[in-house]
Amino acid sequence: RIVGINNRDLARFTVSLQTTFDLLRDIPDDRIVVSESGIQSRDDVVRLEKAGVDAVLVGESLMREKDVGKKVKELLGKS
Template sequence: QHAMQLNMDILVEVHNAEELKRALQLPLIMIGINNRNLRTFDVSLQTTVDLLSDIKDDILVITESGILTSENVAFMREHDVYSFLVGEAFMRQDDPGVALQEIFKG
């Protein structure tokens, strides 16, 4: 509520269907879906795909974790996800700018 009073947008991060159900009770304009299982640390882009059908079209979906290659980006775009939180792929590179261009080419 305080963020809304300050006219700030809120990004709520979810990892599974249960968290998504709770998050969708809030007046959201965007939601982050983290593809990393916090119990096992396994990453699956399918997490985002599986949760998409429960999210209204007017909510911006940001896929988080597991975006390492241009193929990962293409897979998400095939499912109409166009917003990405990328960290690890850039942090492991000597030149993050080159990695950015490579991941988001095409």
């Protein structure tokens, strides 16, 4: 089972990774947790991973990049 946590407030369109950190404690350990939106850097990925997130959904930060492959490598820590 997969649980996606949307970090974007759809009423105000603000984004905060804190949403994921706040909701993680309420999700059973046997779930796959995906943090969605607001992932901009390797540091974001590392913080989410350390908190127990299993996967991230990255969109906007990739769409803004000229070199998408380079950005993916950066997010994965392979740059």
